[in-house]
Amino acid sequence: MNKYRVLATPYLIWMGILTLFPILLMLILSFLKIRGFDFSTASFTTDNFSKTFNREYLIAFANSLKLAGLATVFCILIGYPVAYFISTSKISNRFSLLLVLILPMFTNLLLRVNTINRLLLPEGFLKNVFGISLNYSGTEAAVILVMVIVYLPFMIFPIYTVLEKIDPSLLEASKDLGANNFQTFRQVTLPLSLKGVSSGIIMVFLPCATSFTIPYIVSKGNIKLIGNIIEEKMGLTNQISDYPVGSLISILILVIVMGALYIISRIDAEGETLI
């Protein structure tokens, strides 16, 4: 099938133009003093670094780590058992159970975030119709809750993929050698499923930490994560843009993404847990 090798070349070119070249562009922009995108008046500077490492942005960065970290932990605590129950269920049509997890993705994400947040208001639909009054709207807890609801399936899928592939004869062997159910789980199933958990952590943590719509919709702009700063710097919240600082923050996030990429290439070379 060596003839087909030529088919990979256009992909290399395409990815070079749309992935590698922009990274280079962002690196260059990080060192420039530039107005808008006008390269003719640009000059070299290192000011962007001091602008990026100011208090407000560092707080946003810390907030991203904290909220996304907590959301990821909750996703593991809920998602692992769900994946485990599905993989061990006797239901002949397991696939339909998984499709039930996909269906919510066809509801617009922003609409879902807005709806969940409105349910957390003390006065509103939930109180008037069901008589339940919650008061969490706009809080960090609400941001975490929304993140968990939205990204939970992205934790369940990779763990399920890995659990599904575990050879049942290994579990039988463990039981034959005298281990009880719990010991078998702890010493056979859990270690074998850790690569699914790692993929899940990456698939949940990264989008949560860089999300700007969830914190914006839930807190009306009071809670700022790193994504909100990028949105602002790209001139999308007001017309004042600062591309160099936007580039620099993006590059910093990219460094973390590269780490994730390295981990995935080590534990799952074929990328099977990513879909």
Add this chain to the structure above:
Amino acid sequence: MINNISKQKIAKKTTSTAKFLFLALVMFLLYFPILIIVIQSFNANGQGTDFGGFTFRWYQELFCDDELIHAITTTITIALLATIISTIVGTLFAIGINSLTSKRRKNMIIMNNIPVLNADVVTGVSLFFIFKFFGILIGNEYLLGYTTMLIAHIFFCIPYVVLSVLPKLNEVDKNLYDAALDLGCTPWSALGKVIIPSISTGVLTGMFLAFTMSFDDFVISYLVAGEEAKNFSMWIYASQKQSGRTMAWPKAYAYNSIVSIIALLALVVYNIIVFRKQRKLRKVREI
């Protein structure tokens, strides 16, 4: 002894009840917001703070709101075009990647994973810069719009197609391919006659993933669409930012409910097909 067995039975029953309750709670978390959206789409109270009676009003008004219909059309046409193009191109790329030497194959997969793992906002910023840059190169500063949005969607859909097709390519029987060549196929006609048919399930999965990703995208579209094009998510975000537009929400609920119901129907039909196939297979085995 008998006592022991009944104790075990009770223990088993409690764990299965606990399992059921846990799964039910998770389903509640996932589906309650969607149920609320469906209820709100029939709610005569436009503010959505109370249930003011049943109405079809929002479903009718949905089709009269030009701006909203335009956004929905953009979402659907972009999703369809991006899905078709990325499925065809992604499948060919995957076949190319699969035939490389193992080291180059591995590197290509790592590169393919960049858009999958990368934060949407960073992907969006990167694409924004490259489109801006090309715009300056060709002397058109207002390049951002429908076309750049489509290119961006194709860009982030291809990796999902590649990832879905690659494992199926691994399972393709090499002897079958060699047999096709022996029987007079050129490598390119063998592609259509042997390889594509044996990876069709992977291609379908990739197609489905691509459509899902494109259909629900907000962040990347928002960054690369400029002032010109607007999809449904961007319309919602704009309404979110203008507090005076609350009356627009019920129409969005109506649209979303229609989409949910179509997705649900598609899911049920798909399940019936899979179920029938399984039953057929079982019958064949019995014979």
